[in-house]
Amino acid sequence: GSGLLNDGETEAPPVIPPQIMNLQRLYHRLRLTVSQARSLHVSGNGQQVEKVAVAVDPDVSNQFSVFRTSESDPTCHTDLHAGQYYTLPPAHIRTLFPHGLPPRFQMQIKTFNEACVMVRQPALELISYLKRADYSQPAVRYVLYGETGCGKTLSLCHALHFCSTQGWIVLHIPDAHLWVKNCRELLPSSSRPGRFDQPIQASHWLKNFKTTNEHFLSKLKTTQRYVWTKRESTEEGRPLGELVDQGVSRVKSSSDVVGALLRELRLQAGGATEGAYKLAVAVDGVNALWGKTTLKKEDKSEVLPEELTLIHNLRKMLRNDWRGGAILTTLSQTGSLFKPRSAYLPMELLGEEGFDRMDPFVPVPVSNYSDKEFESCYLYYMDRNWLQHQHSRTEEGKKELVFLSNRNPSILERLCAFL
Secondary structure: OEOOOOOOOOOOOOOOHHHHHHHHHHHHHHHHHHHHHHHEEEEEOOOOOOOOOOOOOOHHHHHHHHOOOOOOOHHOOHHHHHHHHOOOOOHHHHHHHHOOOHHHHHHHHHOOOOOEEEHHHHHHHHHHHHOOOOOEEEEEEEEEEEOOOOOOOHHHHHHHHHHHHHEEEEEEOOOOOHHHOOOOEEEEEEOOOOOOOOOHHHHHHHHHHHHHHHHHHHOOEOOEEEEEEOOEEEEEOOOOHHHHHHHHHHHHHHHHHHHHHHHHHHHHOOOOOOOOOEEEEEEEOHHHHHHHOOOOOOOOOOOHHEEEEHHHHHHHHHHOOOEEEEEEEEEOOOOOOOOOOOOHHHHHHHHHHHHHHHHEEEEEOOOOOOOHHHHHHHHHHHHOOOOOOOOHHHHHHHHHHHHHHHHHHHHHHHOOOOO
């Protein structure tokens, strides 16, 4: 320790590798940042003093953020990124998800001023299947299933982000249950006796489809003539954009326009021509297509799902009698009708008819957070200053959150909203 040898010569100082020095420097700067943050966020009585964003050196932040990844391209996500959050660019959210993100996640985006999605194993598994699939063969059906609130919808959104970055057309039904209940306007079909149109839902969906896929709609052409009324029709060889505009501007024919659009997409997906595209059909809550409805006819009898024009046409998209794409679905107990709250397995939610229609499919189970994922989520909430209560920042507080939420992502998010 004196720096002198026995014969009085000076000892050479030990050589410290630069990596160790960087780590030591990072550790000290990090401790200083955390102590500043804690003193600013909570007063003595546990109330928030003021919302002050603590300035952190970007280099320190990037090196320490074990719960974040800077890789925002889902094509590049691997098992190395599992459990880390990646940021969805705002432009992608506006075009890809004009209507497809869960309401509480949309609130979180507003609150945190960023859209971060955790890279999880089910999404990685689904993306790996999509990368390896043979698109000259009939479309494969994938079914994400799991208990309520475990992250099926966001795993589906992660996979759709991958499809979008690969130049696929994305046909997204964010909640199929909304098409079989609480319909504001139900009209007898003018073109198909015995069927019922939902013009408002159809028109709204067409607007969002146009937002997501506008760059394709001028390139693709209709393959036949479509007659809507005695005076209105869409000729063969016209851009699909005209077809969509017909449904948006003439709400009465919007349900039939959806049917025509889905038919054209099925026919043209994966063609051998130049500019052929792949098609991602994504249905959140696919079990709604074979359940019951809350809709009533004039004689007060129940409307069956197959009597709804939208459901009838959507069922056709789930047949694997077309090529050049994939069918991505989730099973959802939330919003489902006349099913026990604990049901989540495919056979329970799809029922016998739905299971037979979807079979064969690739099941992709989605579970609650692992230890690593919970830790990552906890650190992310800390980083966003979402956990304000002093006790929630202690090891004991973290254990209480594990116990109360059982690592369920939705329950954990709701618990932390009060802290």
